[in-house]
Amino acid sequence: MDSQQVFDIGQQGLMMLLMIAAPVLLTVLVVGLVISIFQAATQINEATLSFVPKVVAAVAVLAIAGPWMLTMLVDYLRQTLQSIPTVVG
Template sequence: MELMEITTFFSDAIYLVVMLVLVLIVPGLIIGLIIAVFQAATQVNEQTLSFLPKLVLTLLMVIFAGQWILQQLLDLFDRLFHSIPHVIG
């Protein structure tokens, strides 16, 4: 296995990690920002008002995007395991 193939594999793995984090975290960040603006406008300082919607949204994203996440991880590891004979031989 050449250095270019290894570099490509690691860059694909890092890109996949970034995409998976974005799918799970960004919606929670957006909801958190909306709730923070609402709290600032109404001067309501309740901790559960910001925590609970972010938790629920993150769990919903895991439910809805879970199949895609698992498929992406399986594709990456499938490519990794199929390249093992090329690395050894």
């Protein structure tokens, strides 16, 4: 195994990480921004007001995009495990 193969495997892993994490992270970011603007406009400083909607949004995204995420992860893992003989040998 040469260094180029190691870099390719690492790059594929990082791209998979970004693709899987992006929907949840972006949703929580947008919800947090909206709640922060609301809190700044109304001057309500309640910690649960920002926490609960983020959790609800994250759970909703996981419920909607969860099957896609799981399929992507299983395909990546299957591809990685099947490439072991060609990488090692």
